[in-house]
Amino acid sequence: MSSETKNTVSTVKVTIDNITIDVPAGTTILNAARMIGGDVTPPAMCYYSKLEGSGGKCRTCLVEVAAGSAADPRPMPKLVASCRTGVMEGMVVKNITSDKVKEARAGVVEFLLLNHPLDCPVCDQAGECHLQDLGYEHGKEGTRYEFERRTFEKEDIGPYIQLHMTRCILCYRCTYVADQLTDNRVHGILDRGDHAEISTHISKAIDNNFSGNMIDVCPVGALTDKTFRFKNRVWFTKPVYAHRDCPDCCGKVTLWQRGDEVLRVTARKDEWGEVCSYEGKPGWICNTCRFDKKSASDWVIEGPANINRHSVISQGHYTGLQKPKETLPEVMGGRAPKLMMDIHDVSEVNKIELSQLPGAATGNDFNSPAAKEA
Amino acid sequence: MGRKLLLEKAHVAGITTYEVYRREGGYRSVEKALKSMSPDQVTEEVKKSGLRGRGGAGFPTGMKWGFLAKPEGVPRYLVVNADESEPGTFKDRYLMEFIPHLLLEGMITSSYALGSNRSYIYIRGEYVWVAEILEKAIDEARANGWLGKNILGSGFDCDIYVHRGAGAYICGEETALLESLEGKRGNPRIKPPFPAVKGLWGCPTVVNNVETVAAVVPIINDGGEEYAKIGIGKSTGTKLISACGNINKPGVYEIDMTISVEEFIYSDEYCGGIPAGKKLKACIPGGSSVPILPANLLLKTAKGETRMMTYESLADGGFASGSMMGSGGFIVLDDSQCVVRHTYSLARFYRHESCGQCSPCREGTGWMEKILWNIETGKGKLSDIDLLWDIQRKIEGNTICPLGDAAAWPVAAAIRHFRDEFEWHVLHPDEAQQRNYGLMHYADPIHVPQPVMA
Ligand SMILES: Cc1cc2nc3c(=O)[nH]c(=O)nc-3n(C[C@H](O)[C@H](O)[C@H](O)COP(=O)(O)O)c2cc1C
Ligand code: SF4
Ligand code: SF4
Ligand code: FES
Numbered sequence: 001m002s003s004e005t006k007n008t009v010s011t012v013k014v015t016i017d018n019i020t021i022d023v024p025a026g027t028t029i030l031n032a033a034r035m036i037g038g039d040v041t042p043p044a045m046c047y048y049s050k051l052e053g054s055g056g057k058c059r060t061c062l063v064e065v066a067a068g069s070a071a072d073p074r075p076m077p078k079l080v081a082s083c084r085t086g087v088m089e090g091m092v093v094k095n096i097t098s099d100k101v102k103e104a105r106a107g108v109v110e111f112l113l114l115n116h117p118l119d120c121p122v123c124d125q126a127g128e129c130h131l132q133d134l135g136y137e138h139g140k141e142g143t144r145y146e147f148e149r150r151t152f153e154k155e156d157i158g159p160y161i162q163l164h165m166t167r168c169i170l171c172y173r174c175t176y177v178a179d180q181l182t183d184n185r186v187h188g189i190l191d192r193g194d195h196a197e198i199s200t201h202i203s204k205a206i207d208n209n210f211s212g213n214m215i216d217v218c219p220v221g222a223l224t225d226k227t228f229r230f231k232n233r234v235w236f237t238k239p240v241y242a243h244r245d246c247p248d249c250c251g252k253v254t255l256w257q258r259g260d261e262v263l264r265v266t267a268r269k270d271e272w273g274e275v276c277s278y279e280g281k282p283g284w285i286c287n288t289c290r291f292d293k294k295s296a297s298d299w300v301i302e303g304p305a306n307i308n309r310h311s312v313i314s315q316g317h318y319t320g321l322q323k324p325k326e327t328l329p330e331v332m333g334g335r336a337p338k339l340m341m342d343i344h345d346v347s348e349v350n351k352i353e354l355s356q357l358p359g360a361a362t363g364n365d366f367n368s369p370a371a372k373e374a
Numbered sequence: 375m376g377r378k379l380l381l382e383k384a385h386v387a388g389i390t391t392y393e394v395y396r397r398e399g400g401y402r403s404v405e406k407a408l409k410s411m412s413p414d415q416v417t418e419e420v421k422k423s424g425l426r427g428r429g430g431a432g433f434p435t436g437m438k439w440g441f442l443a444k445p446e447g448v449p450r451y452l453v454v455n456a457d458e459s460e461p462g463t464f465k466d467r468y469l470m471e472f473i474p475h476l477l478l479e480g481m482i483t484s485s486y487a488l489g490s491n492r493s494y495i496y497i498r499g500e501y502v503w504v505a506e507i508l509e510k511a512i513d514e515a516r517a518n519g520w521l522g523k524n525i526l527g528s529g530f531d532c533d534i535y536v537h538r539g540a541g542a543y544i545c546g547e548e549t550a551l552l553e554s555l556e557g558k559r560g561n562p563r564i565k566p567p568f569p570a571v572k573g574l575w576g577c578p579t580v581v582n583n584v585e586t587v588a589a590v591v592p593i594i595n596d597g598g599e600e601y602a603k604i605g606i607g608k609s610t611g612t613k614l615i616s617a618c619g620n621i622n623k624p625g626v627y628e629i630d631m632t633i634s635v636e637e638f639i640y641s642d643e644y645c646g647g648i649p650a651g652k653k654l655k656a657c658i659p660g661g662s663s664v665p666i667l668p669a670n671l672l673l674k675t676a677k678g679e680t681r682m683m684t685y686e687s688l689a690d691g692g693f694a695s696g697s698m699m700g701s702g703g704f705i706v707l708d709d710s711q712c713v714v715r716h717t718y719s720l721a722r723f724y725r726h727e728s729c730g731q732c733s734p735c736r737e738g739t740g741w742m743e744k745i746l747w748n749i750e751t752g753k754g755k756l757s758d759i760d761l762l763w764d765i766q767r768k769i770e771g772n773t774i775c776p777l778g779d780a781a782a783w784p785v786a787a788a789i790r791h792f793r794d795e796f797e798w799h800v801l802h803p804d805e806a807q808q809r810n811y812g813l814m815h816y817a818d819p820i821h822v823p824q825p826v827m828a
Binding site: 055056057058059060062077078079081084103104107108110111112114115144145147169170172188189191192193194195196 | 542559727728734736739741768772774
């Protein structure tokens, strides 16, 4: 220990899963664990460091405090929410080394999935859903729930954001966005208990220029981008960092591309799935950048986005913006291939607008005279 | 006859009016406190009295007052919790309805001790007429100089406001109450910070139950030590009990905490026994949130001692064989009652009242309700009983506020003590639709193993 280097901020020593670290006083257990990183970090489904007041609700981040502090080394009687509990000098925390924590967390995962529709195959969030990750890492296989899952009346909350209330885990993050980023709060929680739902107080009222950030903070597929709806699976798209000079926001985004096409624009995310900060300020983006700038020429492309190597998205190996060489003209010896036939002339399937059918398509739908005529 | 301190005058004709209340000696405690005591001396008397919170947790009131932060230039608040929505509990309503000035008197004296110049009564929305009674009493008190500026020339200002809730049990939880009082959605806050440091509008706040605040009146009038002489051990003074269910005389009783549970149920002074020749099967002694006890464990502790109507004795044996004083809602079940159905209706209540913030409570309460409904309607499985046990265990202690625990405990206690009855429902689904399980062995004397003398 050198006596010359004096800390300006006071730090405290905390031990999490047998790893000791010095953190600034006032840090929460969760943030201390994030400083250590890796498996020691409890999962957080509701806490969002950029949203004041968030956290404490989902209970996935529960940890055991084996010793409260050096001054009072008694253990805490209950598991505590690490996102909302500050560290103390000499505190000893057990996360993955505590069986109590593992069991309680598996319980929380079961609760969160209890009424979840598990419609991942048709959910745009699949592949970047925190609930999928949570279930995979901390849950148990199967469910013991034998009842019908909860449903809600559908609500249209405007042209840009799609609400699937059945998928919502009531983390409240989007309501903090509505409260803290947008100047008119129109969006909040109605009703209580298991029938509580997020809603716009006046339907379709979310037209604030920063409302799109709700999509980025939503850990599940409850709030998704309508302009990206059913366009592609995220793991088939290519995330690249890009920026533009935006008068309203930081203009730093991730473009989700397929070829040259920009399918979706989001804020950039850090390793905890939160929007990145620039010079200490969260990089929220405005709706113009998110929904209106859907052409690669709107943006200055920086290069491939950092994607966690464990993510399914990283399965697409994009290393740069290199277009494959057009080989067709070469192969054809300079001749332009002719379109031989229009696929629609031979396929019956494509004559029917599947989305217009009341239920799943059956043979009858294709064999009916109406279909034949179309 | 036990001693009465709160309800002694409750039935004097016209006591709801200021004139009669004053004539009967009302507002003496305010005079005494404001004219001859410092705020700290008032707090000191409350500490000496051993008064414990009457809202459910039984936390020592003087100690709670002592925790109140007192930063310079920041207002402090006293908020009276009159949300009273726990099934089985209706004592505060009785007090406010029949002797409203007692609450106001207690509030003025307590506000003086705490330095609260604006104090609030947060009243359950359904108590429409009670709120009107209180507002009328406040007007009378103000007209007679007990509220407003410079009360009795002491330099102390105080005003009292009645705030009506909108019908949510969760708004009785003190931090949800404060949120609601601030005009927000009644979600419990995450603690710390505690209200004593950051309460109403971020200022130091004491939240006390109606009965707690009313008890300050006799404490100041007679002195804390005098008050502490009543009762046993740490259960000092008198306690209002709202008795209901299968008893001859349901109602609100003021007991000094020296009588046994058996006496309370069977004596004519109180509940007057079980009607129609039926037998005592079970009882929830402290409002719906506390563990249910079968007759045998209700009347005697697991050690074989007589169970008394005190905080300590009701809790004797912990959750394994005891219960709690809770909020004093005494619910009696006779041998024609079905514990499964009863547990179901409580589960339904908690599911409906959960604020929905934290996932274990939001999802777990609904799950338990559905399983209990299956068992009750003859569609249950034996494994459901273990599943219920597991669910309640995963809710308890893992939530933001004690409503999660309050939802878990009744289910846990019912399974702990009445498992046979649950199993009977599962194994005899048709019969269980026709008749109830009955008393069975639930009143049989419990064998208390004697220590072996060498
Ligand atoms: C779900 C819930 C509901 C509650 N309802 C009430 C109530 O209606 N009245 C009350 O006085 N306390 C109620 N409490 C207890 C309060 O949170 C608080 O402890 C009490 O008002 C403190 O007052 P005391 O110290 O005088 O008991 C409730 C607690 C919970 C968790
Ligand atoms: S919609 Fe999404 S962000 Fe909003 S509360 Fe539900 S899960 Fe959370
Ligand atoms: S325990 Fe239940 S009532 Fe209390 S905060 Fe959590 S969800 Fe709300
Ligand atoms: S992240 Fe801590 S409770 Fe949700």
